[in-house]
Amino acid sequence: MKREGLLDLNEAVQHPGKKLAFEVRTALDQEEDLDLLEPVSGTIEAVSTGNLLLLTSRFKTRAVFECARCGAPIEKDLEFVMDDQFAVEGVPSAYSREGYAHVVEDEPEPMFQENSLILDHYVRQGLIVNVPSQPLCSDSWDGPCKEEVKGQENERLSGHPAFKALQGWKKGDEE
Ligand SMILES: [Zn+2]
Structure with a gap:
């Protein structure tokens, strides 16, 4: 087994109370479910209590998601923290x-x-639980999808009478 992608935490495990901190970065080559636009980067802190190895991490990346409603691709920044403990x-x-x-x-x-620590396994687990389950291309379920808004805008510009009427009514309503 290759040593690449391993983060040696032995010093923390053998010295309870000693805190180690690492800057890490991984492209997660074997990630199939998620389209990452940049490597996952962040920090990992490790400290042992004697019986437990505590890991606290902070990561960020940028990925492409699919709108849960219209299927349009959405680029989103993703930041997440992880708090894990492992028996020693x-x-x-x-x-x-x-x-x-x-x-x-x-x-x-x-x-x-x-x-x-097998870095990719650890980071992947954090990603999986922090990926938005129902991402939307617009801001909320109440508003329409972006493509829908664009469609409405086009119709308005082309002078659809129904939209002209709606515009007039909206204006009147505001005054
Ligand atoms: Zn959408």
Whole structure:
């Protein structure tokens, strides 16, 4: 297995209380469900309590989504934070010369290889839960889709009598 894409957190695992911080960036090459316009970048902070390895992360990226109503592509910035904890077993080497603590996991898709975080697995999990479930090309479900607005605008400009009447009525209403 290649070491690429691994973030070595052993120093945090062996030294409870010691906080590590990393700047990370990944293009998530194998991401099929989401069309990323730029790599996911951000920071990861790791600290061990002795029994738990705590990870706090902040990421941002930009991706293409599909409008849940009209299917139009939408470019959106996506920012998310992650707060995770992983069980740690064993005596940290900071406490005992023969000690070696290690992260334990029973996930179907492991996040760790020994005490190294598999960056893409971790970031992907954060992405999946933070992707908007029903993105819209307009601002809300109350308003129409952008294409619809454009269509109405075109009809108005072409002088559709119904829209002229509506315009007049709206103007009168405002005064
Ligand atoms: Zn739409």
